[in-house]
Amino acid sequence: MSEQQQDTKVGGLSELKSANAQIQLLADVVRNEVAVKLxxxxxIFRAFTYKTQVVAGIMYYIKVQIDREGYVVIKVYEKLNNTGLELMGVQPNHTENDEITYFE
Incomplete structure (x- = not known):
């Protein structure tokens, strides 16, 4: 079980965490898809903070810095047994201090 899985509540969002190299890698995998939606x-495309949600896999809500003051939150689904990643959504127009919350 990964560190992210241990700190995640089933069904609810985890506490806010600072992004690390693993989270940056997840963001980088879907970067081109994010570009199409914005x-x-x-x-810039720098993972800043994130929360996780346990579903049938793990949902990552990652706040990504995209310019000097602009941020987006991307929702990335990691399928069970690390069998793939899927971009589930993008929330534009965030700031550094905006809370990461659940969205469809």
Whole structure:
């Protein structure tokens, strides 16, 4: 069981955590898909903070810095047994201090 799985409540969102290299890698895998969904071009793509949710796999809600002051939250689903990642959604127009919350 990974560190993320141990700190995640079943069904609910975990506590806020600082992004690490593993979370940056997850974000990088879906970067091109995120670019398609955003109307603006981003110059940075740095995972900043995140929360997780245990479902049939793990849902990651990752706040990503996309420019000097702009952030988006991406929702990435990691299937059971690490069998793949899927971008489930993008919330634009976030700031560094916005809370990460559940969204469809």
């Amino acid at each position: 109307p603006e071009h981003f110059v």
